[in-house]
Structure formats: structure tokens, C-alpha cells
């Protein structure tokens with residue numbers, strides 16, 4: 001298999017904002033949560049809570065690109 005030079009790159013947008021429940025500290029993505037309340041608090045305490053703090057990913061300023069030729073995801 002030839003090695004790919006990753007010439008054709010498409011920017012991959014990472015939109016997995018994470019949230020942490022202030023009560024049970026469950027970490028959930030905004031997508032998973034949707035419009036519902038914290039599933040852990042509901043399960044354990046039978047209380048519907050929507051008290052979350054946003055977690056900012058500490059991964060530096062790496063931007064991810066997806067190679068159109070081989071499909072590999074590369075970071076810069």
C-alpha cells in the first residue's frame with residue numbers, strides 16, 4: 001500500500017462540548033444530554049437537574065483534519 005501524503009484535507013469540526021453536572025459530577029456531551037436533565041441525578045436522587053458547567057477541552061490548539069484520500073484524521 002502506497003503511503004498517503006494527505007494532500008487533500010478537510011477540516012473536521014469537533015463539536016462535542018462536554019458538560020459536568022454540578023451535583024453528581026457526571027460528564028456528558030451536549031449531544032447526549034439534548035434537552036433532558038441529568039440522567040444520573042434522576043436515577044439516584046429522583047430529581048430533574050439541569051445544573052451543568054461547561055468543560056473546555058484542554059487539548060491545546062490542535063485542529064483536526066480528515067484526509068479525503070485515505071480517510072485518516074491528522075492533527076496540526
Ligand SMILES: [Zn+2]
Pocket residue numbers: 004005006007067068069070071072
Ligand atoms: Zn491521506
Ligand SMILES: [Zn+2]
Pocket residue numbers: 021022023024025026038039040041042049
Ligand atoms: Zn447529576
